[in-house]
Amino acid sequence: MFLSTSEHTADAKNRVSVPASYREALRDDPYDAIYVLPHFDGPFLECGGEQFIQQYRMDIANLPRYDRLRKDLEVAVLGSIRRLDFDSTGRVTLPKEFIAHANIEGRCAFVGCDAHFQIWNAETQTARMQAIRSRLAERLADPAEAERMGGGTDLGALMQNSESLQALLKGEKL
Amino acid sequence: MFLSTSEHTADAKNRVSVPASYREALRDDPYDAIYVLPHFDGPFLECGGEQFIQQYRMDIANLPRYDRLRKDLEVAVLGSIRRLDFDSTGRVTLPKEFIAHANIEGRCAFVGCDAHFQIWNAETQTARMQAIRSRLAERLADPAEAERMGGGTDLGALMQNSESLQALLKGEKL
């Protein structure tokens, strides 16, 4: 699980340290690497580990084989994603095209989003975070939106399928 | 698994370097080679390794023996595919007909699509990628299309409660 936001600097060789807590989350992956997609939805990179890439592969594989959307996705997603291997100190080297796509010069922000994380130009991200947070405050003031998030699913229901949560209930330290 | 797009040059002898990461993906194949099909769907070459050719063979073999589609596919697919062996530096020599079919003169682009990859004229591919990415951004802004891809299946949620799924993913070298 990728959580929290942190800033790092890309050096002259376009290397950036991936936050240690993110690397920890990737510890059991088959490759010591991250998969990175210059997202077509904006100037940022969408990244993650094995789970991230498999999710995309499966979503695409589940579409009919000669479907237009599928073909587009194969090219735009799989054709754009790259696997970036960690060096011995936990850095990855960002390809020039990725740097260009996300407007990264120097500082960049890592934003955790559970199963994936994003990399943004640091200033852009700061502004964006502000905007999102206030937009959200407004939205949740609307009862309909508030119900969409919260939606009746409570912890108890989740726990039925989660061993770790059940252990928590029983008082075990995790 | 073939991922990402990269450009290479075909030299005077029609040799092109296959991206190192693709060669890595083919490492366990019985031949040090790729299978290449001048695709009937456009000016590009569809390529892959053992998995790629076997998929086509099976699709065709599964059709009724005297089926017209089957006979057509046998000719158009199996009759057109060639196996191109790597030289000692990881290049293949493209036959003239393939060069002509895909309009390759000099630069060409390799586009990874998971189990196969495509080779395009570099400029054609650049334009095409642009078009696909913006088309996709628009399409996915439509909730109905977004749902087709993603469709409610959340691998991450599944995996948290399924040891067997996790084991499956970790054991699978892709």
Add this chain to the structure above:
DNA sequence: TGGGATAACATGGGAATTTATGGGAAACAA
């Protein structure tokens, strides 16, 4: 609860290796 010791982390720079690509010689076919 300080505050020093220790470990972990982020980052810089140079060396070594890999990759992409060009060109020539040897083998082969027409």
Add this chain to the structure above:
DNA sequence: TTGTTTCCCATAAATTCCCATGTTATCCCA
């Protein structure tokens, strides 16, 4: 021969590896 194809070697650029260093966070003990 003449034109192709295959193999081998050379080189430049890009990438990866390795070590060094300052900084931050964590631990431990008085």
